[in-house]
Amino acid sequence: MGRVPAARRSVLTEDVYERVKGLIMNGDLEPGARVNIYAIARLLEVSQTPVREVLSALESEGLLTKEALRGYSVAPLLTPAQIADLYQLRLLLEPWAAGRAAELMTAEAAERVRAELASVPKAPQGTRYEDYHGLADHDARFHDLIAELSGSGAVRESLRRTHGHLHLFRIEYAGGRDGDPTLAEHARIAEAVMAGRAEAASEAMRAHLAAARDRFLQMEP
Structure with a gap:
């Protein structure tokens, strides 16, 4: 996965949202891949708080799924x-x-x-x-x-x-x-x-x- 530019602090959550969505939509995070909050935070050079908010939002949009004890994964493509x-x-x-x-x-x-x-x-x-x-x-x-x-x-x-x-x-x-x-x-x-x-x-x-x-x-x- 290529390096993603750090999010701008003035619009932190929006930037994190677009960057994580971009990773999913571009296939950098493949369907079925686990999405680790800590790894994403390090990749984007932000704290875990906005990442947690963004992953929850992307789950509500259907791009991520969440399982107990396993966390988030990228939703599969439609058949x-x-x-x-x-x-x-x-x-x-x-x-x-x-x-x-x-x-x-x-x-x-x-x-x-x-x-x-x-x-x-x-x-x-x-x-x-x-x-x-x-x-x-x-x-x-x-x-x-x-x-x-x-x-x-x-x-x-x-x-x-x-x-x-x-x-x-x-x-x-x-x-x-x-x-x-x-x-x-x-x-x-x-x-x-x-x-x-x-x-x-x-x-x-x-x-x-x-x-x-x-x-x-x-x-x-």
Whole structure:
């Protein structure tokens, strides 16, 4: 594992969080690997306190697992069956959410959607987490925003609790994929939602999720 620059003290916990997440997403900490609090603290040249906080946060995001008497380990990558199952859930929830968001569209909501699209004007070229984390964050925000604009707290919370988002990005960028299709598909969804075209928005979301699912399932194991 290569040396990681020391965290800046002014934003200590945030830096530790991004560095540890980067180790996981880049495969420096491989799926199933034990994550030793003391070793991570030495690597990042920080105290154990922020490391403990960060490992707990990453567990809540599903990137780490914790076992009694064994501590933290890197969560395994999703299997093809788990990917298919995750997208089946999303296909049940998100096309409806997109259609409903279109029905409830307002000028203020449209501006929020437009601003989110503008936050990542082009796909990153690199395959390391440091390169693509902005796209990963945008993807999470975009889907969460559509769920929020649907007015259904239950749908929004269900999507938040799947823990699939970052796992999918681990797989996608390890496999050398780029983000161009994702951004293009988001743009089509946004166009329909902002125009208030419920059926088109629902179909655009369904097509996006089905295409994303197929891209993952066609990747080499």
